[in-house]
Every structure is written in C-alpha cells, then in structure tokens.
Amino acid sequence: METLSLLGHGFSTALTPGNLFATFIGCLLGQFIGILPGIGPAAGIALLLPITFGVNATTALMMLSGIMYGAMYGGTLTSVLINVPGEAASVMTAVDGYQLAKQGRAGAALSVAAIGSFLAGIGAVLLLAFLCPLLGGVALKFNAPEFFLLATLGLTMTASLGSGSAVKALLMAVFGLMIALVGTDPMVGTVRLTFGEIELMDGIDFIPVAVGIFGIGEVLSSLEVSQADAVPIKTKLKDLWLTGKDWADCRMAILRGGVVGFLVGLMPGVGPVVASMLAYVIERRASKHPERFGKGALDAVAAAEYANNSAVHGAMVPMLALGIPGSAATAVLLAALVLLGIRPGPMLMTQQADLVWGLIASMLIGNVMLIFMNLPFAPAFAAVLKVPYDYLAPGILVVSLVGAFATTLSLFNVGITILFGVIGYLMMKFNLPRAPIVLAIVLAPMMESALRQSLMLSSGSPLIFVQRPIAAVLLVLVLVSLSLPFFRRKTVEAKGDELDGTV
Amino acid sequence: MRVVDVAPAAVMLGLSAVVLVGTRELPYWVDFTPGPAFLPRWIAGAGVLLSVILLVQAWRAGGAARPEWPERFGAIRVLLTTGGLILCVPLAPYLGFVATTVVFMVAMMAGILRRRLLPSLITAVVTGGLIYVVFVWWLKVALPFGPLGI
Numbered sequence: 001m002e003t004l005s006l007l008g009h010g011f012s013t014a015l016t017p018g019n020l021f022a023t024f025i026g027c028l029l030g031q032f033i034g035i036l037p038g039i040g041p042a043a044g045i046a047l048l049l050p051i052t053f054g055v056n057a058t059t060a061l062m063m064l065s066g067i068m069y070g071a072m073y074g075g076t077l078t079s080v081l082i083n084v085p086g087e088a089a090s091v092m093t094a095v096d097g098y099q100l101a102k103q104g105r106a107g108a109a110l111s112v113a114a115i116g117s118f119l120a121g122i123g124a125v126l127l128l129a130f131l132c133p134l135l136g137g138v139a140l141k142f143n144a145p146e147f148f149l150l151a152t153l154g155l156t157m158t159a160s161l162g163s164g165s166a167v168k169a170l171l172m173a174v175f176g177l178m179i180a181l182v183g184t185d186p187m188v189g190t191v192r193l194t195f196g197e198i199e200l201m202d203g204i205d206f207i208p209v210a211v212g213i214f215g216i217g218e219v220l221s222s223l224e225v226s227q228a229d230a231v232p233i234k235t236k237l238k239d240l241w242l243t244g245k246d247w248a249d250c251r252m253a254i255l256r257g258g259v260v261g262f263l264v265g266l267m268p269g270v271g272p273v274v275a276s277m278l279a280y281v282i283e284r285r286a287s288k289h290p291e292r293f294g295k296g297a298l299d300a301v302a303a304a305e306y307a308n309n310s311a312v313h314g315a316m317v318p319m320l321a322l323g324i325p326g327s328a329a330t331a332v333l334l335a336a337l338v339l340l341g342i343r344p345g346p347m348l349m350t351q352q353a354d355l356v357w358g359l360i361a362s363m364l365i366g367n368v369m370l371i372f373m374n375l376p377f378a379p380a381f382a383a384v385l386k387v388p389y390d391y392l393a394p395g396i397l398v399v400s401l402v403g404a405f406a407t408t409l410s411l412f413n414v415g416i417t418i419l420f421g422v423i424g425y426l427m428m429k430f431n432l433p434r435a436p437i438v439l440a441i442v443l444a445p446m447m448e449s450a451l452r453q454s455l456m457l458s459s460g461s462p463l464i465f466v467q468r469p470i471a472a473v474l475l476v477l478v479l480v481s482l483s484l485p486f487f488r489r490k491t492v493e494a495k496g497d498e499l500d501g502t503v
Numbered sequence: 504m505r506v507v508d509v510a511p512a513a514v515m516l517g518l519s520a521v522v523l524v525g526t527r528e529l530p531y532w533v534d535f536t537p538g539p540a541f542l543p544r545w546i547a548g549a550g551v552l553l554s555v556i557l558l559v560q561a562w563r564a565g566g567a568a569r570p571e572w573p574e575r576f577g578a579i580r581v582l583l584t585t586g587g588l589i590l591c592v593p594l595a596p597y598l599g600f601v602a603t604t605v606v607f608m609v610a611m612m613a614g615i616l617r618r619r620l621l622p623s624l625i626t627a628v629v630t631g632g633l634i635y636v637v638f639v640w641w642l643k644v645a646l647p648f649g650p651l652g653i
Contacts, residue, residue, distance in 0.1 A: 053642060167560060168508075171515055171553045177546045178522055185539040192539055193525045216588070223580045223616075224573035390616040391623075395630045397584070397611075398604035401591060402634055405600065406644045411592055418588045425581070429570035430507050448542050456536045 007129050010357030014365055019059050023362045026063035027369050030070020034090070035078055035384050039396055041071035041312075042328040042438065043214035046207050047399055049336055050406035057340040058355045062362040064336055065316070068329045069121060069363065072272065072309045073370045074381070076113040080106055080301075081382055089272035089311075092280040092304035099296035107378075111242050112250055112302050114374035117309040120258045121367035124313035127262060128320075129360050132349060135321035139346030142322075144457065145464050147345075148450035149474035151443040154268035154324045156481040158436045166485035169433045176440025177447075179204050186449055199412040206335045206441050207407045208417035213434050214328070215400045216417065217424020219393050246298055253283050253299035257306030264307070265314025271327030271435065272311035279307030313363065320356055322346060323446070328435040331442040339407075505568040508561035512554040519550035583615045599649025601639070605631040 013019060033044035045064050052060035075090030080097035093113060100109040142150070159169035182193045183203025194200040257279040264275035283303035284293045293300050315326025323345035325331035337344050342352060349356050373381070404417035427434055458464035466472045522543050530538035573581060587607050595603045605627045612623035635653060638644045 050644065051637060051642060165557075167553055167557050168511065171511065171550070171557060174546055174550045174553060175515065175518070177542075178518055178550070181522065181543050181546065187536075188533070188539055190529060190539040192529065192543065193522065195525065220581050220584060223584055224577035226576070226580075226616075388618075390612060390618050391626045393616075394608040394611045394627070397588060398608060398630065398634065401588070401604065402600065402638055402644075402646070405646065406638060406642070409645055411595060411647075414595075415589075415592050418585070418592070421588070422585060429572070430511050432511055451542065452537045459535050460532075460537075 003130055003133060006133075006353065006357045007361060009354075010359075010361035013058065013354055013358030014062065014361035018055075019062055019358065019362060020365070022055070022059045022063040023066050023366045024369055026066020027070040027366045027373065029063075030067035030072075031074040031370070031373060031381060032384065033067060034071035034074020034076070035381060036392060036396070039215055039218060040329075041068045042332050042435075043211060043218070043400075044071060045329060045332045045336065046210040047215060047403045049207060049332075049339065050403050052336070052340070053406075057337070057342050057352075058358050060340055061333070061337065061355065061359050062366075064333055065359060065363060066366045068333065069309065069312045069366060070370055071329075072305075072312050073114060073117050073374050076110060076117070076305060076374075077378065077381055078385060080109045080113070082385055089276050089308040090304075091273070092276045093301055093308075095280070095294055095304075096297050096300040099294070100298065100301065103296050105296070105298075108242055108246060108298060109301050110378050111375065112246065112298055113305040114371060114378070115242075116250075116254060116257070116302050116306040117374075118367050118371040119254065120261060120306040120310040121313055121370075122364060123258055124262050124265070124310040125360060125363045125367070128313055128317050128363075131266075131317050132321045132356070132360075135317060136346050136349040139322050141470060142346060143468070144450040144453035145468055145471040146474060147323075148447055148454055149465065149471055149478060150268070150322060150324055151447040151450065153474055153478050153481065154318075154443055155436065155440055156478050157267055158433075158439055160481040160484040164431065164433055168431070169436050172427075172432055172434070173436040173440045176437035177444050179209065179437070180441045180444030186445055187452055199410065202408075204416060204441075205408060205413060206332075206438075208404045208413045209420050209441060210332055210335075210438050211400045211404055212417040212420025212422075213424035213427070213437060216397060216421025217428060217434070219396050220421060220425040221428050222389065223393065250299045250302040252286070253302040254306055256282060256286065257303035258310045260303075261307030261310030262314040265311030265326055266317050268318045268322075268324045268326055271315060271329075272308040275311030275314075276304040276308040279303040316363075319344070320348060320359075323348065325439060325442055328438050331435075331438045334442050505561040505564055505566055507568045507570055508557050508564075512557040512561070515550050515554045519547040519554065522547040522550070580615055584611060587611060587615070596647045597649060599651060599653045600646035601631050601635050601653040602649050602651055604634060 014023065029048060030041065030044065033039055033041060045067050048067060049064065052063060072089060076093055076097070079090040079094035080101050083094050083098035097109045097113070100106065155173045156170070159166045159173065182200055184190070184201060185192050191201055260279040260282055261272070261275040264278060265272065280300060280303055283299060284290045287293065287299060289297070312329070315330045318324045318326045319330045319334055323334070325334045334344050342348070342355065400417060401414050404414050405411065407413065424434060454464050464471070465475050526540040526543040529540035531540045531544060532538050572578065587610055591603050591607055598606065608627035608630060609623055612618045612626065613620050639646055
C-alpha cells in the first residue's frame with residue numbers, strides 16, 4: 001500500500017507540464033536515436049546530456065531515461081523495414097522482423113513489437129516500483145565491503161553473462177578501471193598517472209569516453225562501406241492490425257520474453273542485448289514450430305521485443321536501489337545523476353523520494369506516449385529512414401564534439417573524445433566489448449573508496465570480506481560469475497565430444 | 504597466432520606496465536590504510552594476468568584470425584574523417600566552433616562521401632544552425648567564437 005501511495009505521489013510530480021514535456025521530448029529523441037543506425041541509447045544519452053544542464057535533476061532524469069527506453073521502440077523500425085538494427089538490442093528483432101516484412105507483414109511485426117514493448121514496459125515498471133523499495137531496504141544494511149563486492153559483481157557479470165569472450169570482457173573492464181585511475185586519488189588527493197599533464201588532473205571525464213567509444217567509433221565503422229540509400233519496405237496504417245490468431249501465437253512469447261527480460265535486466269552489467277538473445281533462444285526451444293524461426297516467426301519478434309524493453313526497465317532496479325548500473329545506458333544515466341549533483345546509492349530512495357517515484361511514474365507515462373507514437377505514426381517515423389545515412393553521419397560526429405566540449409568547456413576533452421572514437425573503432429575491429437569500459441569507469445570511484453574504507457575498518461585484513469554475511473554471499477557470487485564462462489566452455493566442448501561420438 | 508587476440512593482449516600488457524611505472528613512487532600502504540598506489544598495482548596485476556590468459560588462449564586456438572580491415576576506399580573514408588575530426592580541434596579557436604563544424608560537414612559530405620554539393624551545404628548549414636540555437640542561444644554554452652561571430 002505504501003508503494004502505491006508513493007507511486008501516486010510520483011504521478012503528481014511527473015504530471016506537471018514541464019516534466020510531461022521533458023518525458024515527451026526524451027521519448028521522441030529516444031525514438032529517433034533508436035531509428036538511427038550508428039548511435040545507441042548509451043551514446044544518445046551521453047550526447048544529449050548537455051541539453052539538460054540548467055533544468056532540475058528530476059526533469060533531466062525523466063528526459064534522459066525517456067531516451068533510453070524510447071530507443072527500444074525506435075530500433076524496431078529499422079530492424080523490420082531495412083534489416084539494419086537501429087541499436088544492438090534490436091538485432092534479434094531484425095532476424096525475423098525483416099523476413100516478415102518481405103512477406104508483406106511489416107505492419108504486423110511493427111505492431112506486435114510496439115504493443116509488446118508497451119506491455120513489457122508497463123509490467124516491468126510496476127515490478128520495478130515494488131522491487132526497488134524491497135531491495136533498497138536490504139541495501140541499507142550494506143557497508144563499504146558490500147559495496148565493493150557489489151561493484152565487482154557488476155563487472156564480473158558483464159564478462160560472464162555477456163556474449164563473446166569473457167577474458168576480453170574482463171580485460172576491457174580492467175582497461176576502464178585504468179582510465180578511471182587517472183587524475184587525483186579520491187582519498188588523499190595525490191595526483192596519479194597524469195605524467196605532468198595539467199588537464200588530466202581532474203581525471204578523464206566519463207562523457208568523452210562514452211561518446212567517443214559508442215558514438216564516434218560506430219560512425220567510423222559504418223563509413224567503411226559506402227551506404228546504399230536505404231529503401232524501407234512500405235507499410236500502411238491498416239497493416240498494423242493484428243488478427244486473433246496472431247495474438248494466440250504470441251501470448252506465451254509475450255509472457256516468457258517479459259519475464260526473461262526483466263530478470264536479465266536485474267543483473268548488474270548484463271542489459272537488454274543479452275535479454276533479447278536469451279528470450280529468442282528460449283522461445284525457439286519452447287515453440288511448437290521452431291523451424292519458422294529465422295524465416296518470419298511473429299512470436300520470435302514478440303519474444304525479442306518484450307525481452308529488450310523489459311530488460312531496459314529492469315536495469316533501473318539495481319541503479320535506483322543500489323547505485324549499480326544494470327547496463328551501459330544505465331551506467332551513463334548514473335554518471336548523469338552524479339553530474340546533476342545527486343549521489344546515487346541505497347539512500348537515494350529515501351533522500352530523493354520525489355526524484356525516484358517521479359521517475360518511475362514518468363516511465364509509465366512515457367510508455368503510453370510511445371505506444372501512441374509508434375502505432376499510428378509508424379509510417380511517419382519510417383520516412384526518416386529515407387534520409388541517406390551519409391547526410392546523418394557528419395551531424396552525429398559534430399554533435400558528439402559539441403557535446404564533449406559542453407560538459408567541461410575544454411577542447412582537450414574534445415581531443416579525448418576523438419581519441420576514444422578511434423579506440424572504439426579499433427575495439428570493434430578486434431572484437432573487444434565496449435560496455436565493460438563504461439561500466440568500469442562509472443563504478444571505479446565507488447569501488448576504490450569502498451575497498452580502501454573496508455581495509456581501513458579491518459586494519460588491513462581482507463577477512464572482512466568473508467566475515468560479514470552479505471559480503472560473503474556477494475564474494476561467492478563474484479567467484480561463481482568468474483567461473484561460469486569456464487564451465488560454459490567445458491559444457492560446449494563436452495556436447496561437441498558427444499556429437500563426435502554419435503557420428 | 505590469432506592477431507585479434509594477441510594485439511589487445513600486447514596493448515594491455517603495455518598499459519599495465521605504464522600503470523606500474525607511473526605509480527612506482529606512490530605509497531602502496533600508509534600506516535593502516537591502503538595508499539594511492541594500492542589499487543593501481545592490483546589493477547595492473549589483473550591486466551597482466553588476463554593478458555597472459557588471452558595470449559595462451561590465442562596460442563592454443565591456433566590459426567591466424569585477423570581483424571577485418573576495410574577495403575581501400577573504405578579505409579580512405581575512415582582515415583580522412585578521422586583526420587578531419589582531429590583538425591577541428593586546433594581550428595575551432597580560430598574559425599569558431601560552429602563555423603568549424605559546418606566546414607567539416609561540407610568537407611565530409613561533398614569531399615569524402617561524394618554527395619552532391621548543394622544538399623551537403625544545406626545540411627551543414629541547417630545542422631550548424633541547430634547547434635547554435637540549442638547550445639549557444641538556449642543553453643548558453645560558451646563555444647569558441649571566430650571572426651564570423653559563431
């Protein structure tokens with residue numbers, strides 16, 4: 001009951017004209033960012049962060065989070081209509097969505113994705129509203145050792161549960177930690193790893209790294225191949241209507257995708273990309289017609305879309321309740337909170353109740369706005385796809401530079417952004433995951449302070465991490481997450497041996 | 504050996520060495536508390552360990568997997584764009600930030616991406632105008648000005 005009353009209070013904050021406008025603008029910008037290939041929600045939030053300077057933190061956060069979940073809706077359009085995922089979490093949508101579009105069922109794919117995203121979003125936000133206070137209550141018992149291990153768990157889970165090489169993911173997390181070391185020691189103020197460069201005394205700012213790696217790096221990569229002007233498959237308003245059979249085919253995918261997405265989103269460091277892939281695989285295994293997957297299965301689109309939107313909202317739970325980002329986009333949101341003068345952590349829910357509950361209410365409102373934007377106006381947004389990418393790419397690059405300058409008014413930061421743009425491009429060439437870097441930079445200050453405080457409390461003894469019950473559990477989870485990739489590989493090798501034996 | 508694995512491992516070994524050398528004069532422990540060099544050394548150690556694991560994996564996997572570099576024209580597009588971005592930094596204080604971005608966009612669209620000049624000019628001017636309105640007029644961000652006042 002208390003949660004409902006807090007949520008009601010949140011609506012009174014979210015429904016003010018200024019906050020409604022901010023939510024709308026955030027959702028609209030997120031929709032466009034989702035449509036634009038070469039820029040995802042993490043880079044979009046980082047790029048647009050400067051336009052929130054001068055507004056209060058609650059309004060700013062409503063707009064920035066609107067960009068995050070709005071991008072999930074927008075990414076569907078490009079996936080279905082031109083087979084180019086607008087952002088990474090829409091990759092699985094493209095697999096079957098484009099096939100459906102080629103069969104003349106683009107409208108059905110867009111419709112099930114939009115309605116699915118709406119239902120998943122509403123469901124996930126309601127779960128978030130009930131889960132956050134519970135988790136926040138547990139987190140009030142946390143002290144320095146628990147925070148250190150929780151932050152470490154966020155990084156190790158990124159490696160073990162993400163796709164690709166776990167060793168490379170951990171190595172990139174270490175790289176992110178090294179970047180965060182540059183500047184001034186947080187506890188004694190000693191200058192560290194600046195090599196005499198005055199501009200580095202304040203450290204390497206988060207925004208240039210995020211904008212460079214995700215924004216400029218992606219655009220450079222897309223410039224490798226001359227982009228043929230995309231011809232999106234035409235879709236009309238009447239095609240958006242779904243039949244009863246469509247709903248019957250998708251109902252279990254809706255449920256499974258939403259649940260999988262929310263649970264995956266809860267895990268620190270994982271995010272909607274993994275959620276949509278996992279939901280797709282689970283749906284294919286559970287489906288009565290798995291042979292249709294990859295050839296235009298509506299339930300495949302439903303599962304992937306429900307999962308990615310559910311995960312995006314689920315990732316807000318550890319961010320709001322514990323101060324640990326659940327994904328790269330929430331990592332940028334967390335950095336935005338710090339820039340806006342808000343201290344994230346378990347106390348956020350009690351000290352900034354207006355902000356948290358206003359944000360949760362705005363997410364409900366934002367999802368309603370997005371379903372109205374996507375269903376009747378999908379053909380209008382699809383028209384954006386006709387703008388050749390060659391005219392969009394330079395704009396994305398210059399906005400990146402301006403955004404990097406605006407955060408610190410320093411051309412040095414612009415140089416850093418370009419450097420990390422090149423690094424991001426090279427990382428894509430060498431199959432190195434980029435999200436761990438961003439997560440590590442956001443978590444590093446908390447990790448270092450918590451670690452050193454813990455060792456101060458225990459006079460240097462590391463046993464503090466096993467003597468406290470919650471810390472011991474977290475330590476076990478860290479060790480499990482580090483060993484998961486090893487067991488996963490052994491399982492894959494064993495299955496390979498079994499198959500060899502049967503042939 | 505797999506270049507896609509060896510190169511990142513080598514770079515991270517180098518960075519770990521830089522961190523160790525860069526913090527060698529800082530105290531590791533101060534009385535009862537970890538000092539400024541405590542975490543850097545552990546992070547550098549983790550970097551070395553993970554790099555070695557990656558090198559071992561690359562050696563055991565065998566093969567010579569290399570990055571998929573772009574073809575000649577693609578590489579030229581990437582290199583010229585990067586060069587253009589780098590040039591923006593020293594030019595901005597002289598030409599003005601907004602003017603520099605407009606010049607960059609025209610050069611990129613018409614010169615590098617080979618789009619028609621008129622649409623490129625229009626796109627660049629409109630984008631520059633939007634940047635001016637949003638960042639300079641609305642947000643009052645003190646972008647460097649040039650002789651044209653933008």
